Amino acid sequence: MSLIELQRDLRNWLIREDRWAARRLGDDAAPGLRVYLNNYRAQLVACLEDSFARTRDWLGDAAFRQAVIAHIERVPPSSWTLDAYSRDFPATLTLLYPDDAEVAELAWIDCALGEAFVGPDAPAADAAMLGDVDWDSATLLFTPTLDVGELSTNAPAIWSALAAGEVPPAVEPLPEAGAILVWRQEQISRFRAIDQVERQALLAARAGLSFAAMCDGIVAALGQERGIALAGQLLGQWLADGLITKIEEKAVSI
Known part of the structure; x- marks a missing residue:
């Protein structure tokens, strides 16, 4: 197996829990793959919890956790930085709460405030x-x-x-x-x-x-x-x- 094939199988395992990808990695890899999967998901959960505090307050811990799980299953990371992972969460909430527009709007505010805080400096005009x-x-x-x-x-x-x-x-x-x-x-x-x-x-x-x-x-x-x-x-x-x-x-x- 080439390095790129190994990387693709590991990614497919983390994103989709692909059994065929795990099987190609070998039976001995199973315990380690489970650890990688748990760490991967825990990091994504922590990222969203940190980025959407007010949205979590509004939904409650249980409903917010279910939304996070749905988002992780729906949207894998696509950027080199984990900070970018939160950007698509309001869109997921729009799908999950189509009759409760305030949920996605609260999430948008949470996300935009976080991104503004780390954005580039530019002095205001006098x-x-x-x-x-x-x-x-x-x-x-x-x-x-x-x-x-x-x-x-x-x-x-x-x-x-x-x-x-x-x-x-x-x-x-x-x-x-x-x-x-x-x-x-x-x-x-x-x-x-x-x-x-x-x-x-x-x-x-x-x-x-x-x-x-x-x-x-x-x-x-x-x-x-x-x-x-x-x-x-x-x-x-x-x-x-x-x-x-x-x-x-x-x-x-x-």
Whole structure:
């Protein structure tokens, strides 16, 4: 048996408990394979337990453990680092709890907060520089720890109550689809629920749309007076949150 065949059989044993793969490894390997399998699963369980504390608080230990087992059976690790294994767990919870959207949303918050905490550093832009900016050609650059998720329930309020050791509120659906921001500011992972107008504006600006064009989009949606006022409010909020790292002025060709 070649090394690559040996590695494939061991992987198939760990991922699927493949009996044929174990048989090819030899009868003498059986005790050791069981140890490897237990260690493999224990590491994945520990990874998910550490990454989804508030989700576990909400589901309870027994239900959370069953979800973890289902995830391990459904999704094998695919990255060189175990830290990445938690990323697909919210999708598994969506399948397991199709009528309880808050479960996957809590898991998304848990996961995004953890990833923001270990994300790359990027100093926030200084608000004092705003007076010199040509806003007709300005584009906004955002912190690399920023993530944006969908939101259909009051999961942020539930997460906050669980984190504070308080009795969480009952699940409530949002009157209309919302979104949530997660980022790191001053070495602290933070989140904030937002509406679809801010979500669309933020995604457009992060994709490279100029600030002026972003404002035009808000004005088209809300009207001149409300749109201009909101654009200014969003810029101030993003600066206060430390979301913006740089404001670039691109040369306009004539």
